[in-house]
Amino acid sequence: MKENSNLSNLRKNILGVAWLWLGVLLMALALPLALPAQDTGYISGTVTDKSGASIVGADIVITSADGSLTRSTATNADGAYVVAALPGGTYNLAVTAKGFQKFSATKVVLDVAQKIRVDVQLTVGEINEVIEVTGESVVQVETQSSELSGTVTGKQIDQLVLNGRNFTQLVNLVPGVVNQTGQDEGTVGIYGNVAFSMNGGRTEYNNWELDGGDNMDNGSNATLNVYPNPEAIAEFTVLTSNYGAQYGRNGSGTVEVETKSGGNSFHGSAFEYLRNDVFNARPWESGNDPAHPNPPYKKHDFGYTVGGPVYLPNHYNADKKKTFFFWSEEWRREKNPSSILQNVPSDLERTGDFSVLCSHQPGDCPNVPNPAAVPIDPVAAALLNLIPKANTTKGLFDDGTAIPAVSQIISTPTTWREELVRIDHNLTNNYRLTFRYIHDSWQTEVPNPLWGVGSSNFQDIHTKFVGPGTSFVARLNANISPTLLNEFVASYTGDHIFLTAVGPASETTLPAGFAMGSIFGNGFGGKLPSIALGNNTAYGGGDGLAQDTGYFPWNNANPTFTYRDNLTKILGNHTMTFGAYLVFAQKNEQSSANLQGIL
Secondary structure: OHHHHHHHHHHHHHHHHHHHHHHHHHHHHHOOOOOOOOOOEEEEEEEEOOOOOEOOOOEEEEEEOOOOOEEEEEOOOOOEEEEEEEOOEEEEEEEEOOOEOEEEEEEEEEOOOOEEEOOEEOOEOOOOOEEEEEHHHOOEOOOOOOOEEEEEOHHHHHHOOOOOOOHHHHHHHOOOEEEOOOOOOOOOHHHOOOOEEEOOOOHHHOEEEEOOEEOEOOOOOOOEOOOOOHHHEEEEEEEEEOOOHHHOOOOOOEEEEEEOOOOOOOEEEEEEEEEEHHHOOOOHHHOOOOOOOOOOOEEEEEEEEEEEEOOEOOOEOOOOOOEEEEEEEEEEEEEEEEEEEEEOOOHHHHOOOOHHHHHHOHHHOOOOOOHHHOOOOHHHHHHHOOOOOOOEEEEEOOOOOEEEEEEEEEEEEEEEEEEEEEEEEEEEOOEEEEEEEEEEEEEEEEOOOOOOOOOOOOOOOEEEEEEEEEEEEEEEEEEEEOOEEEEEEEEEEEEEEEEEEEOOOOOOEOOOOOOOOOOOOOHHHHEOOEEEEOOOOOOOOOOOEEEOOOOOOEEEEOOEEEEEEEEEEEEOOEEEEEEEEEEEEOOEEOOOOOOOOEO
16 A cells, blocks of 8 residues: 555656646747746846937847857837846846947856846947946946845855855855854755754745755755755855845745856866775774774765757757757765764673672662572563673773773765756747756665654664655746846756665564563564663663664655746836746655554
């Protein structure tokens, strides 16, 4: 029944994705317009002559520095223009009008979701005469929006060293953002954490969007479904306050991430980041004993990217201005060590002989008539077998004798792989279609049962996570007219997590001698119940022993579909925006209730 249910959910998700892409295709065929996305920005301004009079019908052409995008428009009756649906990047701006010299501005930098103004004053003359300036000298301070935001550029992403290679660590560069993750190393997969407070807002009230599509785990609102390779991110903007209603859904900050697109020439990169235990000092408790080598600690993060035009010489896209691709692939291979040093019962104590303990600690045995022959219940003996035997010592008795203990060092493995592909297609100079897909596949282990009945000092049961995360985005961008703009994004994102128990004590079968029919008449259904012991020894303290396999295997699915449309109309000096934002989210999570009982 469980397998049939899983297959049914899988079919539903596949059908949902199919309907998503069918809807996008029908819109592309039926609508006489293309539609941009909210993580894009725009360049606007007015064109006047030396006297300040508006110039009507001046031609505006904006071209990306890599040659992959060209937009054109003309000034309206007020001499105003706006070119929207522009991805973050560097642009060149050209303005021409009959009877005036050509105006050209190069290296105009537009950040993700930014609105910049470039006003142009033309000089009377021949059109073949050119006035050329750089972007820094023409971009004016934004006066059309009161939003507070900060942008992390692609240059910063490339050059800043990240411990853990997670782009979310760079959110801290924006004023008003405080890291609440409790981590000093960026992590992905199940260990990923995006608990950042923005301008004092709650961490779970933030919204994270990728190419205009939702990227949140809608169950916890504390992690992302996919973590794009930093090499594949063009830049991202953090909106902390006073942003527009189109960024709704959450009450705190919004992070808009834009992935890279291909240009009219081929570019690529390859990388590897390495950490290894051969570079580490020995654990302090092992000294220089070669019998206690460094625990395995390995981190390999490697991959490559490639992007460029899609063309066939003399057949398709020969001028390399139509279709572009970008591909990124990344792998992570990690082994993260964890260690314990905890007191445990001695071999004699496991048989009921506490005479040695009482001789070392005489004040602890006032009411024990015969410390050498304390009865051990068969069930207690079975439980004792779950506690590892001593292999070292920790601490001293009152008389200076060493106390038996167990030392364990285990390195849990993590494997992670990501594929990212993006296709950009210019339908016309003012119409652009984008498809982007990301797939994160990861597998990792944590040292304890995830939702155990108690914390354990011993690493007898691990939780194995297997979880693919996916993100699709379909985006249509356009300037419909000099005064009418429309934005549309359709996206799907989700994660599918599967948990199983692994490790020496992960078997759920009752151990020999474990019989408690007088308490649980059903015998736990032949399975080991969840067990929580508050301490390990009469003298050692610690969290104790916790064994919990009752809720394994555990499944989770989080399919989320989003649709957004923003329509912008410019009337003279006024800008009006209308839109809708629809979210269809599910959280199909299996109960973690323990079906085998709790002891």
